[in-house]
Amino acid sequence: xxxxxxxxxxxxxxxxxxxxxxxxxxxxxxxxxxxxxxxxxxxxxxxxxxxxxxxxxxxxxxxxxxxxxxxxxxxxxxxxxxxxxxxxxxxxx
Numbered sequence: 001x002x003x004x005x006x007x008x009x010x011x012x013x014x015x016x017x018x019x020x021x022x023x024x025x026x027x028x029x030x031x032x033x034x035x036x037x038x039x040x041x042x043x044x045x046x047x048x049x050x051x052x053x054x055x056x057x058x059x060x061x062x063x064x065x066x067x068x069x070x071x072x073x074x075x076x077x078x079x080x081x082x083x084x085x086x087x088x089x090x091x092x093x
Contacts, residue, residue: 005027005031008027009023009024009027010023012026012027034052038052038054038079041054041077042054047084048084048086048087049084049087050081050082050083050084050087051081051082051084052079052080052081053079053080053081053082054077054078054079055077055078055079055080056075056076056077056078057075057076057077057078058075059072059073059074059075060072060073061073
């Protein structure tokens with residue numbers, strides 16, 4: 001089962017006794033901060049959870065699956081996630 005933003009908002013509402021709007025604002029603000037930081041090419045580390053890293057991929061050769069034609073894929077930035085040791089331990093119990 002996938003955890004959705006709505007479910008996270010509801011969980012915050014229940015745990016912290018916030019209104020639905022307050023908990024939604026908290027989640028939206030947190031996600032905006034994370035997105036802005038990653039957009040600027042900086043990593044985001046959340047202690048005890050993990051690290052979101054921005055890495056670059058070089059230009060490379062690829063193929064159009066529909067036509068089979070060779071093409072050059074442009075360089076781009078991607079986000080990777082590295083799990084913290086604490087989270088790994090929790091997952092593997």
